[in-house]
Structures are given as structure tokens and as C-alpha cells.
Amino acid sequence: MAEFTMELNDEQKEVRDWLHGFAADVIRPAAAEWDEREETPWPVIQEAAKVGIYSLDFYAQQYFDASGLGIPMVMEELFWGDAGIALSIVGTGLAAVGVLANGTDEQIGTWIPQMYGDANDVKVAAFCSSEPDAGSDVASMRTRAVYDEAKDEWVINGTKTWATNGGIANVHVVVAVVDPELGSKGHASFIIPPNTPGLSQGQKFKKHGIRASHTAEVVLDDVRVPGSCLLGGKEKLDERLARAREKAKKGGERVKNAAMATFEASRPAVGAMAVGTARAAYEVALEYAQTREQFGRPIIDNQGVAFQLADMRTQIDAARLLVWRASWMAVNGKPFTAAEGSMSKLFASETAKKVTAQAIQILGGNGYTREYPVERMHRDAAIYTIFEGTSEIQRLVIARTLSGMPIR
């Protein structure tokens, strides 16, 4: 197990500076354009692939870094550049983590490379769990997967919503119900290979923020996939379902479901995205406060402004520490006994919303216009308290973990 450290090593600093350069030179200058266009920034993803930032190897290296600081560092720097574009670059990672968390070695080796494509022909992937009537309440999921034993195929029907890269992905990972009697314990994840008949994109959403990231419904109409597309395999699923049925009979011991396993692993990463956006807005506000003069002096000369900046920076640093701690714990297999993953996501996402709003206030009228980036950063920041578990759901997870009570 790696010691917990609050400092990047020399190699990590080099990677961070390289990422920062890409975020400053390629992502940030393109941010306003793709926000207005509300389209996937394929040329930027392509550029990221060319330099090695959009690649399976790079993410695997960061994901397995025992210090736990690799993924938070990547997220913070890219999202510092721009949240919408950065999500287009890292959105594939959520589907990849879904396969890493639940798949066999063979499935990992077969499907994750197809999620990324290569530098000459980049692809993206989507993780589809949410449904119109099953957002926070994952257990009310209705998408159904039925096993056709004669053909060794699964038949999947349902509608997924709010899927990042949904419909434009080369590979979709879909969570579906395999045993309705077991609630969320009766879910399993499936790979939907490229060009599978029956999968189509429903409506594409027009959003408040992260508008460069594609979000859409995914309709599954008699989608047939080979048995090998069940993540983890049939034997493991049957064992897991048998255990869940046994526990249900005995009276409700908790069993991790497929979607939650993905979200738990990714929560500190979302916290790091929020830290990146918050830091970006804080830096713009600090520079503005030092240069904008009113009443014959820089506005930072007023405690009312300077103290806001002091609070902003303090909260950003506190958020980063919670994220690093949770990420280190996750990588080193330390159980989240106080829901540390949820804590990090809750605090960092609320910080991003608060800090970006303060940045607008410090920039005054300019902050409210699209001439300056803080307006966009504030719109972007609102997503962090919603996706991968709302702030209320994080509080619920923390409170339940601390108390051991089924708090509602």
C-alpha cells in the first residue's frame, strides 16, 4: 500500500504540467466556441488522442497509480481548461470504469480499446444507467435483459436517459434488470457492441452548462447481444443472484449492485473535476480583482473582495484534500467506512457552485457576460451537484454510513 502523500512526485509534476499546457493552449481557447455550438468537439478529442491524453494506456497508467493522485490530477487540469470539452475527453472513462469494475480480463481487453479507437479514428463510449423514472432511485430501473438460452444471447429492452455520449458512442455499457424480484441487487451490466441493431439515439438534450458534452436518450428495442457481453460472465452473475436471494430471505443484508460499483469508484474523480472548474474561476477572479480599479484603487484592496478570495481558495484546497484522500483510499483498497468518496464529491461540487458564483460577483457586470469565462464556468459547475449522485444522495450515503440506519 502506498503512503498517503499531499505532494506530487517529480514524474507526476511533469505529467501535470504537460496536461496543464494542453488545457491552456488547446482546450481553453476552444471553450467558448464549443459551448455555443453545443456539439461534441471532435477535433479537440482528436488532438488529445494525437498527443496521448485521450488514450487507454494513459488512463490505465493514472488509474492504477498507487498514490491515488493520478486521476484527480488529470481531472483537475483538464476541467480547469473547460468542463464541457474535458467531459467529452474523459466521458468515455465512465464506461471504461464500468467494464473495469465488473468485467473479466478478456472483456476488459476486448472492449476498452474499442471505446477509445485510435488517434486517426477516435471513438467514444457511453455508460447508460439512468432512466426517465430511475435517476437517484436506481432500484426502479425498468430496462430489462432476458436470457435466451437456446441462442446464448441476451435480449434488452428499455429507454435510458441523460447518457453522456449516448447514441454517438462506439460501445455502450448498459445497466439492466435481470431479476426484478431483487430490486437494485438484480441488475447487471452489458456491453452493446458497435452497430448493434435495435440501439438508437432518442432526443439530444439542450443543456444549461457543459454544452460541448453530448447528452442524450438511448432507446433499446429488442437489442440482442451475445452471452459474452454480460460483464463478469453468467456464472458469476448466477452466483451473485443466488447470494442476493439467500440474503433477501434472511432479511436484507446489503449487496453492492452493478451501477453503484461504478459510481463509488468514480465519485472522487467527479470531485476533482469540480476542483478544476472552481480553481479556474478563482484564478480569473483573483487576477481581475488585482487589476480592476474603482474608487482609485484595485478592488482587492477592499476586505469585502479580498476575504471572498481567501474563502474561495481555502475551500478549493480543502476540497482537493478530501478528493485526494478518497482517491488514495479507493486505489489502495481501503473501505470507505465514513463514505469518504461521497464526502469528497459533496464538498467539491458544492464548492464549485459557490466559488463560480462568487467569481461572477467579483467580476461585476463583466462576470455576467460571455466576454469573460466565469459565466460559463458557473453554468458548468451546476452539473457537479447533480450527476453521479446529487448532493442530497451523497448526504444520504454519508448519513447512512455513519449511523448504520436506513435514513430516508
Ligand SMILES: Cc1cc2nc3c(=O)[nH]c(=O)nc-3n(C[C@H](O)[C@H](O)[C@H](O)COP(=O)(O)OP(=O)(O)OC[C@H]3O[C@@H](n4cnc5c(N)ncnc54)[C@H](O)[C@@H]3O)c2cc1C
Ligand atoms: C449532463 C448530464 C450527464 C449525465 N450523464 C449520465 C451518464 O453518462 N450516465 C447515466 O447513467 N446518467 C447520467 N446522468 C444522470 C444523472 O446521474 C442523474 O440526473 C442524477 O442521478 C439525478 O437523477 P434525476 O435527474 O432523475 O433526479 P431525481 O432523482 O428525480 O432527483 C430530483 C431531486 O430530488 C432529490 N432527491 C431524490 N431522492 C431523494 C432522497 N431520497 N432524499 C433527498 N432528496 C432526494 C435529488 O437530490 C434532486 O434534487 C447525467 C445527467 C446529466 C444532467
